[in-house]
Amino acid sequence: MSAQAILQRLGAPLTVLVLLTLWELAARALALDGFPTATESLAQLPAILFDGQSLQSIGASLARMFAGIGLALLVAVPAGLAMGRNPTLARMLNPLLSAAYPVPKAALMPMVMLWFGVGDLSKILVIFLGVSLPLLYHSYHGAARLDDKLLWSAAAMGMRAPARLLRITLPGALPEVLLGCRVGLAMALIVMISSEMIARQSGAGDLLFNALDMALYPDVYAMIVILAALGFALDWAFEHLRLRLVHWAEPRQDAASGGNS
Amino acid sequence: AFLALCGQTQAADDIPTIRVGWSIPAEEMKYWMMRRPDAFPDLGKQYRIAWTQFQGTAPMVQAMLSDAIDCSSQAPLSLGQGAASGGLQAYVLAQHVGERKGESFSVYWAVAEDSPVRSVADLKGRTVGVNVYGSGVYGQMAMILKQNGLDPERDIRLVETGFPGSEAALRAGRVDAAVMNQPFALRAESKGGIRKLFSLTDLMPNTVHIFEVCRKDFTDAHPELVKRYVKDLRTAMALAREDRAETLKVVSEVTRAPVDLLDGYLLTDKDFARSADARPDFEAIQQMLDQYQQLGMLPAKVDVAQFRRDDLIQ
Amino acid sequence: MEKRAMIEIQRLGKSFRIAGGKRHVALEGIDLNIREGEFVSILGPSGCGKSTLLYMLGGFVPPSSGSIQVQGRPVTGPGPDRGPVFQEFALFPWKTVLGNVMYGLRQQGVGKREARERAMALLHKVNLASYADFYPKELSGGMRQRVAIARTLAYDPATLLMDEPFGALDAHTRTVLQNELLQIWERDRKTVMFVTHGVDEAVFLSDRVVVMTRSPGRIRTVVDIDLPRPRVRAELLVDRRYQEYVVELERLIEDVHHERDAEPAPAPVAKTTLKVATR
Amino acid sequence: MEKRAMIEIQRLGKSFRIAGGKRHVALEGIDLNIREGEFVSILGPSGCGKSTLLYMLGGFVPPSSGSIQVQGRPVTGPGPDRGPVFQEFALFPWKTVLGNVMYGLRQQGVGKREARERAMALLHKVNLASYADFYPKELSGGMRQRVAIARTLAYDPATLLMDEPFGALDAHTRTVLQNELLQIWERDRKTVMFVTHGVDEAVFLSDRVVVMTRSPGRIRTVVDIDLPRPRVRAELLVDRRYQEYVVELERLIEDVHHERDAEPAPAPVAKTTLKVATR
Amino acid sequence: MRRILETLVPAAPLILLFVVWESAARLGWAPPNLLPAPSLVLQRLLELLPDGEFLHHLGQTLIRLLGGFAIALVVGVSLGLLASRTGGGALITVVRVLAPIPKIALYPAFVLIFGYDHASKIALVVADTLFPILLATFHGARAVEPKLLWSAWAAGSGRFASLFTVTLPATLPAILTGCRVALLIACVTVFLAEMISSTDGLGHLLSLAARSFRMVDMFVPLLLISLIGLLLNVALQFARKHLLRGQS
Ligand SMILES: Nc1ncnc2c1ncn2[C@@H]1O[C@H](COP(=O)(O)OP(=O)(O)OP(=O)(O)O)[C@@H](O)[C@H]1O
């Protein structure tokens, strides 16, 4: 039992170690210029992490990312939930959304620059668009699948529709909404970087794309490692939050395993 | 545009600001101004610069068209296309880098040492890497191919490798000929195993690569401001050429390329050519614009005269 | 002493679109008037449309035909005057037992403290006070059902729409809650629509018992339960009239089951003169 | 004529971790032996752990303490020898009624055609043949319950673990299915664990009735039902012994309810000598 | 009449968008060298559609888009289902590490490994769409009502078989939501890949036009990818309706 617990604790670091080893072996076997080994890349980490300016850049990117996420949470979740409970609204917005999301933001940069400048605003907008995609659809379908009788119960207590959206649909669809958040969080880091591809000021994407432009692949992969670590930490923190928020919905602890084998 | 104001980091006081777009890797003048502002008495006091880095010159044309930046680095083709198709009106005010036959580096195509490709004509049916399809460098390559009896659309298979990925693509055998630019050329040469096939100087001796451009409406409205900027650019060119050691540091700070690598080519005869007064070579630009028109890459003749405002260049 | 109709149901019908695209008739031609303060039970075969009828009374589901009026106004949606207890409980899974029971009270604007006290009092009544902090998924079926009952009773709706509310309870708990419900009803004179499968339960609690036919559900008979109130179980069980009612209703249900689908259902008898039980 | 124990339950206990992080004891010290082909009913207050006991017998949930052996081997997981009918039905929502009932048969490798025929035969028995193409969400509560019963009976498990399987059915349907179950049991001599709240149902069906205490559940008493088989409802209802059993069990359940939590539960009596009902 | 209205409602916002866009271009709210009128774009699109070469570009993009999506779907659903079972923890750690990586940075490596043809672009689409599907599947599978699985196991379904007979159908709603997200991401990614490095495909046409500031030509691929996204979504919605006809 305790051995199992130890293994569980060590699970994540062990997996990461295996991953790094696989990377090292693959890179050595392939011996490609654009694919450095793990050791080469990790060797570049201190140069980035002990450089105040780089850290500041990464911080600036993260700030934009959180702004974008916050905006997405504020807009996409309510919109998705409303669509889930209101078929007419969903029928109206669905075509618009599925026509708008596929458009590559990079191609619209001139318009974005025209209206929002080259600064933070346009990048936050791009991040918002990326993050809102999973948030919106997971909220939408989560809300649509909610048991009607929960809403009926609330309505019978005299709760009006807007309040029901917030107090019944939101918590009821929360597991699915938070799944959207988890996907959105991973995407946020990706979009955060790609939002800095075309017009760059200081940021993590700037570091990464500059390294790419200079073919400094170990630096590129060092940035990737940093982003992966950031993503891991964010996801870890988010999982804790998620479990706290939806512990009531998790199936019984010993359920999916079944039996005492 | 009103939203742009909110997003823009506006100077709190009334010091005028120029919004400048830049890119890497060969704009030492700007890197100096960004990294060593104290070397320029006016900078930060008489005027300010808001820097934004871009991926390539075309996005900077769009940014200028969107009124998101005032000045930017440009190449002849993107400026010509911006003017011919996008309605961009701008002045060419300083030249960053160009080529000078025999004295400087020239963008070239390399093949593997043991490749059977010995001449341009041998490229028929081969895979050729280019930085960007439809770019200025591509145009000049196409011209060279034509001169050697090859149809660039049909006789070769073209892939976009970008400059940074070029060497790797060649070594991995993904392309038969790869385009080489600094500092990637130096790195590839030092590893060996490659051979130069042809270079842009084969087409013309004084190709212009990058120059500085400011929007016409902006310049006409703030001639003094732009003048200061151009003056500082020239100061930067002088500084860059005089103090090579410092320039190496500056460039390394901006591009994060190690000083060792830069030391191998920067400001030597393995680098592009820079003129002391950073004066644009309008003749060469016109020649290039004409070539592009000939290739159909420009829809109409573009007269370089429209980009001149001589009182700012002296 | 005739009270005015609280609920008027006229030629009510409901059909559902099923997956194949066809329509399935669940209810047909329901006519029923329920007076204010009346306790009406509904008995009927499984699948005859009892739950569907309650959904429409609650205003959760629109009728396919016919009309429902509550206090003279057509039902257009749910309201706090009609409190449902659903067959599947429909507890809020993200709230604890206490949170579920407090919910309606808080919704009505009752202060937190008072809502808590009143909810706890109700939880004591349904014998779940020590489970106040449990989440629904941690409860047994019968416990969930009791929470659902408490949740609805908490906000004190004028009409109760209860769908087999004691179905998952053991005999003792069921008796306790039956008595509890009767007490509340006798005190507050709520109108109650009570779906059940227990014939004795229906007779014990109701003023009238509606017997429905097999699917598609129609009203087969309405039986007035003319037993004195307040009713005491121990007395009633030995009352001959009580036993007769039970036997009669059981016979009716048997009949309903043996009527062939092909036969036309007998004409609804909802409009029989109503006799108010002597109290 | 003593048959060997099919199910041996020893000092079985189960506790759950609840949201607060504390543990909640659901079951404690259960000792019970069930012979092959025996029909055992479980009566107990709501929340005393009846469902939990069945989950552990099914091998779905591991015990916290104690052990369960089925046919001499410890239970390590579910198997087709023990078929559950869950209190909440747990139908596959993506399958039609027919698909649900066919599922087990198909899993056992029965051909499509035969599975279909056997499933349809069962659906006729539970009176749902005309709903074969409906999806679970389109059914009423009682209809769902009948599908769940049919689904489990379909693949003919040697042991049935039934959790209030007739709880949502009207009296008539319930009687029909009780008789159906008895017939199957008498023919195939299945071992049956049957959780119910109906004392009369328990007496009517069972060889033994286990009465449990309030939560945390322990076994209070095991009552042998010494009534002749095959049992016929009409005869039984007027049988004095039957009535005595019912009265005795009702009294026991009342007792269970009035025992204070504080009092130690009486020693389990599972090990009383078993008397096989005369057949 | 009612039918017409019913089809009009979903189209209304799109039509409105077109009207606003058209007037923005016509009335000069946006400079015409940045935003061409949609009528011009549509007209050009109709001109180009019968053109064999244009169709070839369209085909290339669709192959990459649908190929990448299909691979991501199969791999993502399989891995997600496996990870949901005991012992899947390691897989989720891998996902945690790999999901937030900007795949675009891996593109140089993809190109060297898979070449400049379809494969490298498909690889990028797979890398970008895999995780939304995988995570949706994983969470959906974890939330499956245990009693459904218990019912299946008790009916003799093996652990592995029940993954397909129970977990998969019960997870289908979540998977389809993941697909919806992934499909839209795939549209963006395939364009990005073609814009970065390609000699064919709609993304290539777009960047070519963008580089020479032929705005109408640039908006043709944009309009087309919108239409593709729209059509794929309609298809997905039909699939959803059909697959989930028993549920919700
Ligand atoms: N959403 C639905 N779609 C299609 N048919 C439905 C739907 N809901 C109910 N039905 C059908 O309507 C009929 C009545 O269902 P209802 O739930 O009202 O029955 P009930 O009288 O409450 O039965 P029970 O006593 O078993 O709960 C049933 O035949 C059922 O199949």
Ligand SMILES: Nc1ncnc2c1ncn2[C@@H]1O[C@H](COP(=O)(O)OP(=O)(O)OP(=O)(O)O)[C@@H](O)[C@H]1O
């Ligand atoms: N997942 C769980 N977490 C915590 N406690 C649980 C859980 N499941 C059941 N319990 C507790 O275990 C006890 C027994 O529950 P169980 O469902 O076995 O009762 P039961 O005898 O079947 O009751 P009922 O007749 O109401 O169905 C209850 O007190 C319940 O609160």
Ligand SMILES: [Mg+2]
């Ligand atoms: Mg019902």
Ligand SMILES: [Mg+2]
């Ligand atoms: Mg139970």
